[in-house]
Amino acid sequence: MSVTLILVIITVLTSLYAWQKQDILRKWIFNPYSVNKYKQYYRFVTSGFIHNDFIHLLFNMLVLWMFGEQVEYVFTALYGTTGTVLFVALYILGIIVSDIPTYLKHKDHAYYNALGASGGVSSVLFSFILFDPAQKLYLYGILGLPGIVWAALYVLYSAYMGKREGDNINHDAHLYGGLFGIAFTILIYPKVIMHFIEQLKGLSLF
Template sequence: MSITLIIIGITVIASLYAWNNQTIFQKWILNPYTVQRRKEYHRLLTSGLIHNDYMHLFFNMFALYFFGELIEQTYIMAFGQLGAVLYVGLYVLGIIASDIPTYLKHRNHPHYNSLGASGGVASVVFSSILFYPTEKICLYFVFCLPSFIFGAIYMLYSYMQAKRGGDYINHDAHLFGAIFGIVFSVITMPSVVMHFFNQVAGWRLIE
């Protein structure tokens, strides 16, 4: 069984468990105010194990499966067993890194909560974009774009929505998860930068 499937399994089980145990749900959700007051820093990670509902869980895990399997194999092919550790680090640290800006932004807001694995998933997705920039990403299996164009639109949208706010989606986590995925990939495999630009430079709208 792949590491990606293990992560998905753990996340699904954790979400189902928390939905049926509100005490655990409230202990795991990211409430920046509580993190600051009680020093409950575990919430920066445990909030990535739980989701709001089945649809939220499905979309995150579907994206993780689609992109995670590819990046997991990329890291393992490049580093062997160490690649598996680096892949887990990309995902887990992506969740934590994407939650830190949310914590700093809302640590004085008692009623603000955030949850979901979106930051970690975004880290994996944008690592994939860096390694495979001309591969197609399709929205709703119909509207397809090269991944580097999709990535640019996604980051711009997340930035604008984070500034606008008001839609109850943590766009900061999406944006900073994506940034972390890029930074992590460049640090672990610096050659990916030249590879990315060579691939994009050789891309043509009409093949």
């Protein structure tokens, strides 16, 4: 069983559990005010393993499963067992780092909450795009565009939704998680930059 699948299973189970136990949901959700005032730093991690609703959970876990296993395979092929550790670090740190700007923005706002694995999922997605930006990704099996184009649309959508807020989903985490995924991947494998450029030479929009 891949580490990606294990992360998916854990996240599904913890989300289902939190939906049944509202006290757990309130304790695990990312509340910057509680982190700041009561030093509840664990929320940076636990909030990434609970979701707003079934659609939110399904979307994040499908993206993680689809692209996570491929990134995990590449990391393992490059670094063996260490690659597995690096993949988990990419995902978990993606969740944490992507919440830092939100923490700084809302640390004095007692009623602001956010949850979801979006930061970690975005880190994995953008890492995948560095390795294969030209690969066609299909929306509902119909509209096929290169991964790098979907990434650009994803960033624009996240920036727009981040300004709206109001749904407990940290859309800003999509953007910051993606940026972290790029930085992390380049840090551990600098050669990916030239690989990315070479892949772009064969880019076709349709």
